[in-house]
Amino acid sequence: MSLLxxxxxKKTYTSRFGDSxxxxxxxVNFTVETGEFVAIMGESGSGKTTxxxxxxxxxxxxxxxxxxxxxxxxTLPENKAADYRRENLGFVFQEFNLLDTFSxxxxxxxxxxxGGKSYEEMSLKINPLAxxxxxxxxxxxxxxxxxxxxxxxxxxxxxxxxxxKIILADEPTGALDSRNTDELLELFTxxxxxxxTILMVTHSVKAASSAGRVLFIKDGTVYHEIYRGDSSNQQFxxxxxxxxxxxxxxxxx
Amino acid sequence: MGSLYLRFAVGGIHKNxxxxxxxxxxxxxxxxxxxxxxxxxxxEPVMELRGSGVLTATLSFGVFVMAAFSLxxxxxxxxxxxxxxxxxxxxxxxxxxxxxxxxxxxFWESVILGFASVTLGLVFGIAISKLCEVxxxxxxxxxxxxxxxxxxxxxxxxxxxxxxxxxxxxxxxxFQVSRKNPLDMMKSESEGEKPPKGNRLIALLGFVLPxxxxxxxxxxxxxxxxxxxxxxAVIMVIAATYCLFTVGSVxxxxxxxxxxxYYYKKNHFISVSSMTFRMxxxxxxxxxxxxxxxxxxxxxxxxxxxxxxxxxxxxPYDSSIEVRxxxxxxxxxxxxxxxxxxxxxxxxxxxxxxxxxxxYVHVYTNLVQRDDCFxxxxxxxxxxxxxxxxxxxxxxxxxxxKIYLNPGEALVTQPSNEYPYSTVTIMGFTFSIPGxxxxxxxxxxxxxGTDSHITVILSNLDELQSIDGLMGENCEYCWTYSxxxxxxxxTVIAAHYDQYDALTAYFGERGYSSSGxxxxxxxxxxxxxxxxLLFLGVMLSLxxxxSAVLILYYKHLxxxxxxxxxISIMEKVGMTKTLVRxxxxxxxxTVFLAPLIVAGIHLIFASPxxxxxxxxxxxxxxxxxxxxxxxxxxxxxxxxxxxYKLTAETYLKIVGx
Numbered sequence: 001m002s003l004l005x006x007x008x009x010k011k012t013y014t015s016r017f018g019d020s021x022x023x024x025x026x027x028v029n030f031t032v033e034t035g036e037f038v039a040i041m042g043e044s045g046s047g048k049t050t051x052x053x054x055x056x057x058x059x060x061x062x063x064x065x066x067x068x069x070x071x072x073x074x075t076l077p078e079n080k081a082a083d084y085r086r087e088n089l090g091f092v093f094q095e096f097n098l099l100d101t102f103s104x105x106x107x108x109x110x111x112x113x114x115g116g117k118s119y120e121e122m123s124l125k126i127n128p129l130a131x132x133x134x135x136x137x138x139x140x141x142x143x144x145x146x147x148x149x150x151x152x153x154x155x156x157x158x159x160x161x162x163x164x165k166i167i168l169a170d171e172p173t174g175a176l177d178s179r180n181t182d183e184l185l186e187l188f189t190x191x192x193x194x195x196x197t198i199l200m201v202t203h204s205v206k207a208a209s210s211a212g213r214v215l216f217i218k219d220g221t222v223y224h225e226i227y228r229g230d231s232s233n234q235q236f237x238x239x240x241x242x243x244x245x246x247x248x249x250x251x252x253x
Numbered sequence: 254m255g256s257l258y259l260r261f262a263v264g265g266i267h268k269n270x271x272x273x274x275x276x277x278x279x280x281x282x283x284x285x286x287x288x289x290x291x292x293x294x295x296x297e298p299v300m301e302l303r304g305s306g307v308l309t310a311t312l313s314f315g316v317f318v319m320a321a322f323s324l325x326x327x328x329x330x331x332x333x334x335x336x337x338x339x340x341x342x343x344x345x346x347x348x349x350x351x352x353x354x355x356x357x358x359x360f361w362e363s364v365i366l367g368f369a370s371v372t373l374g375l376v377f378g379i380a381i382s383k384l385c386e387v388x389x390x391x392x393x394x395x396x397x398x399x400x401x402x403x404x405x406x407x408x409x410x411x412x413x414x415x416x417x418x419x420x421x422x423x424x425x426x427x428f429q430v431s432r433k434n435p436l437d438m439m440k441s442e443s444e445g446e447k448p449p450k451g452n453r454l455i456a457l458l459g460f461v462l463p464x465x466x467x468x469x470x471x472x473x474x475x476x477x478x479x480x481x482x483x484x485x486a487v488i489m490v491i492a493a494t495y496c497l498f499t500v501g502s503v504x505x506x507x508x509x510x511x512x513x514x515y516y517y518k519k520n521h522f523i524s525v526s527s528m529t530f531r532m533x534x535x536x537x538x539x540x541x542x543x544x545x546x547x548x549x550x551x552x553x554x555x556x557x558x559x560x561x562x563x564x565x566x567x568x569p570y571d572s573s574i575e576v577r578x579x580x581x582x583x584x585x586x587x588x589x590x591x592x593x594x595x596x597x598x599x600x601x602x603x604x605x606x607x608x609x610x611x612x613y614v615h616v617y618t619n620l621v622q623r624d625d626c627f628x629x630x631x632x633x634x635x636x637x638x639x640x641x642x643x644x645x646x647x648x649x650x651x652x653x654x655k656i657y658l659n660p661g662e663a664l665v666t667q668p669s670n671e672y673p674y675s676t677v678t679i680m681g682f683t684f685s686i687p688g689x690x691x692x693x694x695x696x697x698x699x700x701x702g703t704d705s706h707i708t709v710i711l712s713n714l715d716e717l718q719s720i721d722g723l724m725g726e727n728c729e730y731c732w733t734y735s736x737x738x739x740x741x742x743x744t745v746i747a748a749h750y751d752q753y754d755a756l757t758a759y760f761g762e763r764g765y766s767s768s769g770x771x772x773x774x775x776x777x778x779x780x781x782x783x784x785x786l787l788f789l790g791v792m793l794s795l796x797x798x799x800s801a802v803l804i805l806y807y808k809h810l811x812x813x814x815x816x817x818x819x820i821s822i823m824e825k826v827g828m829t830k831t832l833v834r835x836x837x838x839x840x841x842x843t844v845f846l847a848p849l850i851v852a853g854i855h856l857i858f859a860s861p862x863x864x865x866x867x868x869x870x871x872x873x874x875x876x877x878x879x880x881x882x883x884x885x886x887x888x889x890x891x892x893x894x895x896x897y898k899l900t901a902e903t904y905l906k907i908v909g910x
Contacts, residue, residue, distance in 0.1 A: 058825065079829040086827025097822045101530045109517065111827050119517040158826070 002031035003069060003197055004055075004166060010063035011050050011220075024050040026220035028064070032166070032199060037192040039211035040201045041244070047220045052170050052201045056089060057081040069165055086111050090159030090167040094174035096151040098143040098158075105139040108158045115162070125161055133157050133187065149180030156187060160196070167191075169200040173207045185210040205244065209237035216247060223247065258354060261345075262361030265338065271810060271903070272337060276330055277369050279803050283323045284374020284415050285381060286792055290316045291407030292382045293389060298398055304778045308393075308785040315789040319796065324418050326800050329541075331363075331422045333807055335429050338362070342430060352431065359430050360423065367419030375411060379403065385788075392560075393784030394777075452500050459501035462493035467858035479865035486862060490855060494543050497851070499536030503529055523828075524840050527819070531812070531844055538808050543848035545801040546893065547855045549794045550885055554856065555863050556790030558881035559783045562872040567775045570611075570735035572749040574769035576760060577729045581714065584614050584730040593734060595759075596752050600738075603748040607736035613647035616717060617729040622707075625674035629727065640679075641708045642717060648710045658712035662687045667707045668873070677709060682720045684711070742773045749774070783870075798892060805845065806900040812841065813907030820908055841904065849893050853886060 009028040014021050024047045032038050042048045053059035055066060057073050065072045073084050091097075098107045105126065112122045130136045133153045138146055146154070152172060159167050169188070173181040181204075189210055192198055200211060208214045210233060216224040226243060228236045266273045293299050294312050302308065342355045383401055390397045466486040473482050506529040510516050516525055532539075576592065578584045589612060600607055619637040620627040627640060645658045656664065663684035665672035677684050717723060738745050749771040760767050816837060823833050864878060872878070 056825070079831060082824070082827050082829035082832075091825055093825070097825060099526075099819060099822055101527045101819070106522070106526065110522070110823075113517050113522045114519055114827055116519055119513045122517065 001070070003034045003036075004032040004199070005067045006030050006055075006064070007067075008064035009051070009054065009061050009066065011047075011054065011059070012062045023220050025054075025061070028217070028220070028222055030215055030222050030225070032197060034197055035192070035195050037188065037198045037210070037212045038200070039208035039214045040199070040217055041203060041205075041208050041214055041240070042217035043203065043248075046217050048201045048203075048217055049170070051217065052168060055199065056091065056168055057085050086114055086162065088165045090162060090164035092152070092155050092159050092167065092169040092172045094171035096143075096148070096155045096175070098151055098154060100143050102143075103139070104135065104141050104143065104146065104154050107143070107154060108139075108161055111158065111162050122161075126157075129157055129160060147180075148176055149183060152176060152180065152184055153187065156184075156191075160191065166197045166199055169198060169202075171202055171204075172200065173202065173204055181206065205237060205240050208240050209233050214240055214243075216243065218247060258357040259361050261358045262365060265341065265358065265362055266365060269334075269337065272334055272807070273366065275803055275806055276334060277366060277373070279330065279799060280327065280366070280370025280415075281374040281377055282799055283319065283327070283796060284371055284411060285378030286796055287316065287319045287323070287414065288375060288378030288407055288411040289382050289385045290319065290789075290792065291410055292378070292402075292404060293386060295404045295406055296386055296402060298386070298390065298395070302393070302395060302781055303774075304781045307782050311782075311785045311789050315793060318793060320414050320418075322796065322800075323415070324421070327418060328422060328425065330803060330807070331366075331426065332429065334366075335359070335426045339430075339433060343433075355430055356427055359426050363419070363423035363426050367416075367423065371412065371415045371419065374415070375408065378411070379408075385792075389784070389788045392788050393780040395780075450503070453504060455496050455500040456504035459493055459497035462489045462496065463855075463858070466490050466493070470858055470860075470862040473862060473865055475865075479862055479869065483862050483866060486859070490547075490859075491544055494547075494851065494855075495537065495540045498532070498540035498543065498847070502532040502536060506532065520836075523823070523836050528840055528843070531840065534811070534815075535808055535844060538804050539844065539848050542801045542804050542845075543851045543855075545797045545804075546848055546852035546889065547859075549797045549801075550852055550856045550882075550889055551859055551863060552790045552797075553794050553885040553889070554878075554882040555867065556783070556787040557885060558867060558874075558878040559870060559872060560787040561877055561881060562867075562874050563776070563779045563783055565874050565877075566779050566871055567772045568770050569772065570609075570770075571737045571745050571773055572607075572752070572769070572771050573733065573735035574753060574756060574767060575731050575733045576756070576765060576767040577731050578765055579726065579730065581616065581718065581724065581728075581730050584732050585714065589732040589734060592732075592756065595755065596734070599752045599755070600748055603740070603744050603751075605738045605740045605744065605748055607738060610734070610736040611651060612732075612734045613643065613651055614714065615647070615731050615733070616642040616714060617731055618723070618727055620679070625676055626678040628680055629722065637705065639706045641706070642714060643708060643710055644714050645710050645712050656710060658687065658710065660712050660716060661685060662712060664688070664710040665707060666710070672707075679709070679717075680720050680723050684709075742777070745773045746771055798889075798896075801848075801893075802896040802900070805896055806903065808845075809841075809900045809904040810907070813904040816904075817908050837908070841901065845897050845901075849890060856882065856886060 007029055009025050010023075011025040012021050012023050028047075028051060040048060040051065050059065054061050057076065065075070067073075068088060071084070073081060073088075076084055098104075099110070102110065108126055108130070109122050112125070126139070127136070130139060133156060135150060135153050135157060138150060138154075143151060143154075152175075156172075172188075173184055176184060185207060188198055188200070192212075198211075200207065202208055211228070213225060213227050215222050216226075224243065224247065226239060231239065290312050294309050294316070299305060299308065338359075342359070345355055345358070346352070386402075387397050466489040469482055470486050473479050506525050509521070509525050510529070515521055574592075574596075576589070578588060593612075597607070618629075618640055620640050621630055621632045621636050622638050627638070645656045645664075648654070649656050658664065661684060663677050663686060665677050665686065671689075672686075675686050677686060711717070738748075740748075749769065753767075753769045756767050756769070820833050820837065824830060828836075860878075860882060864875070867878060
């Protein structure tokens with residue numbers, strides 16, 4: 001069985017007076033297997049963010065369902081959804097979303113504290129992970145004192161510390177320069193090799209080219225998908241950009 | 254081109270109406286109250302009052318306080334406004350508007366805000382001036398006339414004072430704009446924030462300073478010292494409140510964060526860490542709210558208890574005179590009778606008929622008390638007790654309490670507690686005390702309620718003659734006559750003074766001193782003085798209260814904008830909406846209730862001081878004072894909580910969007 005199954009997902013936004021409707025997602029179907037690294041690509045307005053919000057249980061679909069590890073969480077009530085999100089999902093956002101009122105260490109602890117873990121348990125977990133992510137030396141610092149690349153690694157650390165079933169990344173390289181982007185993507189590849197499932201939404205070809213599979217979303221449906229197969233990052237990069245060119249010119253792939 | 258900047262300015266004010274309108278409203282309030290106070294100083298019915306000098310002095314003091322407070326407070330709030338606007342200015346600057354243009358927008362904005370505040374304030378002030386005049390006449394119990402009045406003096410004074418204040422604010426805003434470059438402006442709100450630093454020394458000051466000033470307030474003995482102590486204590490408490498709210502609270506949070514077992518708990522983790530930042534941003538504002546609240550509480554508690562005690566300050570008779578002879582024989586030998594004859598003659602001229610007449614003799618001297626012994630020796634002023642000797646017959650007649658004493662027996666009464674000894678020894682001569690002393694009752698002059706007074710009742714005043722060294726020029730031999738009348742106030746007061754003047758002239762020649770009072774006059778004077786104070790207290794309290802509410806409102810507004818983002822992050826990371834809301838609400842509640850609680854504590858510890866100050870004005874009714882304090886605090890709490898609820902709505906609306 002797949003880790004994540006999305007079937008006939010539909011999301012319609014109604015304007016305030018109910019006179020006009022916008023279909024953000026028409027009919028989205030795909031699955032993600034355990035240990036996969038999947039990128040979802042699409043232009044602005046293609047429904048990427050809506051999809052990710054629903055996957056993150058931050059938004060509710062109008063129709064269809066999302067099943068993660070056998071649980072349909074799109075129907076969970078709000079308070080259960082938050083618990084579910086904390087226990088099963090890890091998030092990496094474009095804007096890092098670190099709380100400036102917490103030190104780096106406390107930012108990473110946040111989901112664990114919310115889960116009621118003891119301090120001893122948390123401190124055992126953080127050290128190896130922080131070391132692996134190269135942020136061991138900055139744990140006591142505050143977000144305003146560290147660089148964008150470091151912030152994103154802190155966010156990754158926060159996402160990983162709960163041992164989530166799947167990591168959801170929303171344009172994780174969007175706010176990074178090219179060196180930090182390379183480092184982060186490499187980090188994702190390494191994490192993925194340890195068996196961590198990653199689902200990343202992006203419009204960066206470079207970011208997508210580090211994934212194992214790329215889904216293209218357009219006008220609210222999954223339009224196309226390509227696998228990396230045996231190709232190198234560079235080859236996969238070319239493949240993705242060719243596909244995009246064809247998609248944008250409106251032709252059939 | 255000029256009109257373009259004006260349009261920008263108008264648009265800017267309209268867009269920021271959540272900030273600007275309350276600012277204008279506060280300005281209007283201050284201008285109008287300033288005008289009203291000045292109007293009352295110039296108002297004929299007020300000027301024509303008996304004792305209007307004290308009233309005008311009180312109101313002038315209020316005018317001064319208003320002007321000073323307005324300058325400080327409006328400058329605080331306007332810099333807050335400018336800060337919020339800098340981001341927009343920065344954007345204009347980046348998009349190609351030069352500094353000169355921005356200065357013009359800022360200029361027009363300040364001009365519009367100032368003009369609106371002063372104009373509306375004057376209009377409103379003129380509109381309510383008559384109402385306030387009626388109100389103050391009501392409070393001081395004088396006749397109300399309904400002629401509408403307008404004076405140009407107060408009008409132009411208000412215009413000048415507030416015109417100057419707003420021009421200063423305008424210059425300040427321009428200075429703020431000129432100092433910043435465009436990028437600074439755009440960043441001004443979203444700067445990555447440094448975590449606040451605790452400082453144990455300053456935090457310690459936050460606790461030590463109030464402790465010291467509380468101690469000073471609690472141990473003060475002499476009412477005359479109370480005033481200077483009061484000033485010092487006020488300065489210390491203000492400093493301490495700022496230390497406590499800014500650094501003290503942060504230090505406390507930091508300390509909590511170090512206790513890992515406590516800190517890393519679902520309920521403490523978020524509240525402690527965000528509280529640290531909240532206090533850093535809000536500490537000064539909250540301290541200001543706290544101090545303003547304390548000012549309201551102290552002012553109101555003081556003026557209400559003064560006003561409520563007026564009855565206690567008034568002597569019981571419409572006319573009362575006391576003549577002090579220099580030997581006991583003369584006074585006991587009926588020296589008062591001729592005075593009374595003269596008195597009756599004058600009353601007849603005025604068509605007044607005395608009733609409820611009383612007449613008594615007492616001997617007055619200052620002695621030092623050592624347990625149950627009273628001796629004459631050199632001592633500090635504070636150690637002396639004012640001793641009055643009165644005969645049992647006179648005492649019974651005065652108080653209606655039947656007392657019989659044998660020679661060698663005495664009864665002793667004093668204001669605050671029962672005389673605890675079974676004998677009283679006056680300069681070596683011991684009187685036995687046969688029974689429980691009667692409850693203390695004030696006799697004669699109305700200012701005998703202080704703790705230093707004591708009354709000794711003897712079977713006959715002649716007994717004093719046998720005490721060695723007591724009598725002589727150290728004693729006063731007083732004859733007192735009092736009565737009431739049915740006539741109206743003016744006639745009674747005039748008759749009283751006619752008699753009193755004649756008396757002074759007659760006895761002055763013979764070297765005797767005399768004094769007198771008319772309760773009709775006392776009550777009028779007391780209402781003018783204490784009523785005026787109460788009126789000013791209410792006015793100033795209104796200003797302080799609305800200032801506190803404005804800070805409260807601005808704080809909620811900024812909190813809202815800052816928390817909005819944080820709340821959305823917390824939700825993404827896995828907090829339920831309800832938990833986030835609960836958490837944030839409880840923090841907001843803690844933060845905004847803290848000033849009220851601290852103000853309450855300040856009031857409690859300021860009480861001994863206020864009490865001593867009240868004694869300076871001859872107020873000795875402690876229960877009434879405590880009741881006024883409780884009433885004031887309860888009323889203020891209700892206002893504060895309503896203001897909190899209303900302003901919290903803004904906060905919830907912003908974060909809930």
